[in-house]
Amino acid sequence: MRKWIGTAALAWLAGVAGPAQAGPAGAEGADFLYLVEPGDTLIGLAERYMASADGWRTLQRLNGVADPYRLVPGSRLRIPLSQIPEQAASARVVYVNGEVRANGRPVQVGMSLDESARIETPAAGSVTLELPDRSRITLPPNTTVAVRRLRTFARSGLTDTVIRIEQGGADTRVAPEGSGVGRFELHTPMMVTGVRGTSYRVAADAAGSRSEVLAGRVGVSAARPARPVPAGHAMSAAAQVSAGYGVGVSDRGRLSQPVALLPAPVLLPPADTVLGPAFDAAWQPVSGASAYHVKVARDAALTEVAWSGTTTDTRARPEGLPEGTLYLAVSAVDANRLTGLAAQAPVAVRLNPPAPFTLQPAADAVRYGETVAFAWAAVPGAASYELAVAGDAGFAGAVALHPAAEPASAQPQAPGQYWWRVRSVDAAGRPGPWSAPVAYRVEPPGPVPSMQDDGKTLQVGWPADRGAGTGYRVQLSADAGFATLLVDQHTETNAIELPRPAPGVYYVRVARAAPGAVPDTGAFSAPQRIEIFTYLMDGNGAAIGAGVGTDGGAGGGTGGGGRIRLH
Known part of the structure; x- marks a missing residue:
């Protein structure tokens, strides 16, 4: 069996663990670690984990045990991983957001991914995998990982998982049901982490790698540096990181001391029910924060991320959310780029009935x-x-x-x-x-015109607008649709004199308009119907005719055979 880069901190964890933490405790180098529980014997442990019960002799020799029937509860036993029979396992895809790909193919919920899978998430996507022991691994946007090992211990069902993060990060909840873990390691180019039932995050980029522990403990060690370590800069090998702390490994392979994570921000609670796929999230500033990481997930454990983002402001607007009860989480990011503890609040999103078009x-x-x-x-x-x-x-x-x-x-x-x-x-x-x-x-509606006809010209007028300033557009047509315009003039006053057309039916309308502007049809007044009659003239050329009025309140005048009414 290949010897993976070890996680020395697990040994320290095992050494201080009490009976409450007994049982499967992860791996260190080429060995599986087990913390003795009351009643354990070497023969029983060999039957539970190894290929044969006769393996107890190997355990006795490797661990220096005097009496194979009398083991000290809480003490640590090493079991060679090479002598633990394993079988192939797979990870089940339980959540997908965006166009996630595995080995170049689209990933869908319900798919199984096996050992050697290479998974890539897009800029606005994420995926959550579930292992046979119910451990969950959430890969955020812009992440690429390679599954180096994905197996289970044949006799106990414990998982043996090694995942390499080439870029991006991973959020994990390992062995959430408290069964312990055979081996669970996340590798980055500069860092190796190994855990027992816990929740933690790992991120990797050009500046180095970081890990933040949210629950339990994590053993972190520096991998071989990508570039030579300068003289006088000794490389730290391993650290034990407890909940509420984080560490980083620089691009030169130097492991930092554990640093307390920033506290959770105080959220300004969103509305109990959000109508629509977006809402405004806000929180109070956290001292020492250089940015904030915001996510909205479909589950309280934050493993099924529907939206995520980073901002330097104290507010964000998650968008494109699904319907249902979601969970908003906000964490502060410190100067070391470590993401702190998260404040969390439920949000009910309602999308139905949908908004009309x-x-x-x-x-x-x-x-x-x-x-x-x-x-x-x-x-x-x-x-x-x-x-x-x-x-x-x-x-x-x-x-x-x-x-x-x-x-x-x-x-x-x-x-x-x-x-x-x-x-x-x-x-x-x-x-x-x-x-x-x-x-x-x-x-305002177009001003309604009125007309006077003296038998020679038409005087069209309308109420003046206060402060109109731009003038008016007057149109006269032989049809109500104004397809054929006989007059189309601009005037700066609220009256205009037009040549008297031949007897017949015409239509006039007025709109407020600047010189040269072509008003919308709706800007004009309703078309006013004009009836022009034949006049008799006296010897002096003056029109002879009865007085005329208007229909429909359109206004009118005297002295001619014209009539205007609302059409």
Whole structure:
């Protein structure tokens, strides 16, 4: 059997462990370590772990035991790994986020990964593996690992796992059910860790390697340095790291002394229920922190990471979250790049019923008039909807809420800038997430024109706007759709004189507009229908005709055969 780089700290751990920690205790070099429990004998241990019960003689000789039937509880026994029969094992994929690949192929939940697998996580992805003893290994974004060894002890079922982290990191929960571990080691180019039932993290990058212990104890040793160690810089070989402490190994192979991890930040609790796939997380600053690591997981043990990120701020916005009860965790990062203890809080995320797809007004649309028509796509399963209109994009100010039984609503609106959004409500009255805010603007309706006809010209006028400043656009057409324009003029005043057209039916409309601007169709007043009649003239060329008025309150005048009415 190949002799792996040892974890000397495990020996120290075994030496100080009491009966409460007895049983399988990991590995040291080429040996499996066992801490004696009351009632243990060498013959019994050989039957439990070794190929033959006759192996007790090897145990007696290797460990200097005088009486194979009288072992001291809590004492440490070495069992050669080469004499422990093993069988092939596999790791089960229990969670995948993003396009994770193993040996170049996509990874899916439920897959089994065997010894020699090479696993890569993308920049926004992660994967969680579960070993036969229920140990879990979570690989965060931008991580590449190689599974060097993945087996179980044939007689006891203990795992024998060695994983090399080429880049990135790993979060582990080893033997969570307290069965102990045969061998569990994480190797980086500069560090080797070996553990017994515990929770810890390992990270590796160009600057070196780091390990932080969250529960239990970890033995850490420096691997062979990638570059020569300068004279006068002795390389530390191993350290015993307890919960709440971390260590690092520099790129020259120097192992630091254990350092206390920064305390957990004080979280500002998010809302009990978050509507939508994102929320704002905030916390109080931690003295000595240079950054903060934030993650959101699907389980309280933080092994199934749905989102993670690092920030120098005291707030973050996790996005793209799944529905359900999730767990927010925030840790402070110190100047040595060690990640501290995590503050944790549950967050209930609700995505259903889903937000409707907004139709109108579209983004940055302009509406003219005193009523705005809203419309959105119907959502299957939605019992009703709720429309919200506000004067700011964050909906922090006054918000008008309008229930709607159908995917449409018409609401009176004063001129101004607005944002709207809508959400679905289920049969139990529970709302889903809001749609994204949509900006729109309301402008006053076009001024309604009136007309006077003296038989020679048409005088069109309308109420003046205070501070209009830009003028008006006047159009005259022979059709109500204004496809054929007879007049299309700009004026700076609220009146215009037009040549009198031939008798017939015409349409006129007015919009506020700057010189040269082409207003939207909605900016114009409703088309006003004009009827032009034939006049009789006297000997002086003056028109002879009865007085005329207007229909529909459109205004009017006297002295001719013209009539204007709302079309």
